[in-house]
Amino acid sequence: MEYLLHINGKWTGEALDKNPVLNPATGEIITKVPKGGRIEALQAVEAAHHAFEEWSGTTAYERAKLLKKYSNLIIDHEQELAELMTTEMGKPLSEAKGEVHYAANYIEWYSEQAKRIYGETIPTHDKNKRLQVWKKPIGVVAAITPWNFPAAMLTRKMGPALAAGCTVVIKPSKETPLTAIKLVELAEMAGFPNGVINIVTGSSKEIGEVFLTDPRVKKVTFTGSTEVGKTLMRQGADTVKKLSLELGGHAPMIILNDADLQKAVEGVTASKFRNSGQTCICGNRIYVQSAIYDQFIEVFADTVNQLRVGNGMETGIDVGPLINHAGVEKVNEHVLDAVKKGATVVVGGEQPEEKGNFYKPTIIKDANPDMLIMREETFGPVAPIQKFETIEEVVKLANDTPFGLAAYVFTENVSHGTRVIEKLDYGVVGWNDGTPSAVQAPFGGMKESGLGREGGHQGIEDFLETQYVSIGI
Structure with missing residues (x-):
């Protein structure tokens, strides 16, 4: 298959320079994709802008029918999408298959939410007036997606945008464009009209500048680093761009003395080593209360020692490669x-003997706040553990960061769990749960971890404008 740009219903970009896409497990070039830039981004925005009038005029039921068909096509192509994802991103094939279903579920969920965009009737102060609230699609949406979840992070943005009646221009990560391109191909198969869904690969700087400065783009939705998110906010200021930002995290995992030890170990393992530790909500700092500190480490170490590292296409692999050598260097x-x-x-x-972009699942004990790993997001399979004595102490440690995306608490005591969570400044909290993300639940951060929420019924609101209408009769 030739991987190209998709603009206004046409596959294009054959004549452009190409960027290589690498397999992080082998270092081999998988294929090359067009190096689009300002011109291609403008063409995609124009196509989306032109298509918006007709698409926004479709009924919720028409949009829902197309989205449901699209969701089914994603499931039908599970194996192909999963293999593509593992090849360009590295995660084990079983994880990739799980992500394909997760991605399809977002499209299915918002196929239903399209029919639940409700306005309001407001009690009037004047018998000759009727007061109403209307909900309207915001317009052209630019979606900038990350490499670590190349399918789910795209459909989490596309689903609500399309359901609301918006048109979309996609800029996938340069590391993992192939999964996104395949998803756009499936959307074309589903029958979305020309210009409703467009994808441009290439220069992040040039494409991003178009998204942030072109007044026809009404909203930008981005998942990535806090540093880039701040840049997008600055660039979008002149056009007062509406932004949804899911940014960096530095998730604390708090294990209290009254935790179920096995449940805590399973939760920490699932959170920390999923996707080789390359998730924004994976546990980055593990705090274990003193009475169970040594016991937790012993059981956790036994579990981690059983994890298998290797090429995600091989059977029985638990931890794949990091995305590139820079990721390995940061972990080191x-x-x-x-x-x-x-x-x-x-x-x-x-690193294991085969070197490359692999790194062994790692546990470090006796961590302290002076260490880089306790201050910065590692984005790798390393679990640093720090001992604490009191709940007051650990809450202070957990909140001592500019980030506020996800946090985790393990305790069987409802009072302790409630008191800790009420004091945590995080948008997502897993209580005895290392994998809290769900299609039907709102996802997003506090503080410098972002703006807005994705998922759940809340996720469609950022793609809608609220219009107040006062009617004189």
Whole structure:
């Protein structure tokens, strides 16, 4: 298959320069995709702008029918999408299949939510007036998606946008454009009209500048780093661009003395090592109360020692490669810094023999706040553990960060769990749950971890404008 841009219903970009797409497990070039830029981004925006009038005029039931068909096509192509994702991103094939279903579920969920965009009738102060609230699609939406979840992060944005009656221009990550292109191909098969869904690969700088400065783009939705998110806010200021930003995290995982030990170990393992630790909500700092500190580490180490590292296309692999060598270097830096400052490596702490972009699942004990790994997001399979004594102490440690995306608490005591969570400044909290994300629930962060919410019935609101209408009769 040739991977191209999709603009106004046509596959294009054959004559453009190409960017290679690498397999992080082998370092081999999978294929090359067009290096689009300002011109192609403008063409895509124009196509979406032109298509908006007709698409926004369709009924909710028409949009729902197309979205449902699209969801079914994604499931029908599960194996192909999963293999493509594993090849360009590295996650184990079983995880990739799970993400394909997760991605399809977002489209299905918003096929139903399209029929639940409700306005309001407001009690009037004047017998000769009728007061109403109308909901209208915001317009052209630019979606900038990350490499770590190339399917689900795209459909989490496309689903509500399309359901609301918006048109979409997609800029996927340069590391993982192939999954996104395939998803657009399936959308074309579903029958979406020309210009409703467009995709442009290439220069992040040039394409992003068009998205943020062109007044025809009414909303930008982005998942990525906080640093880039702040840049997008600055660039979008001149056109007062509406933004949804799901940014970086630095998730604390709090294990209290009264936690179910096995449940806590399973939850921490699922959170920390899923996607090789390359998720915005994976546990990055693990705080274990003193009475169970040693016991938790012993059981956790036994579990982590059983995880298999390797190419995600192989059977039985639990932890795939990191996305690139820079990711490996960052993990190495964090581990070496922690050891230098007094931590002890319990498990892992190095690359396996095959080197490449792989890193062994790692546990570090006796971590402290002075270590880089306890201050910065690692984005790798390393679990640093710090001992604490009191709930007041751990809440202060957990909140001592500019980030506020996700946090986790493990306790069987309802009073303790409630008191801790009420004091945590995080948009998503898993209580005895290491994998809290769900299509039907709102996802997003506090503080410098972002703006807006994705998922749930809340997720469609950011793609709608609220219009107040006062009618004199």
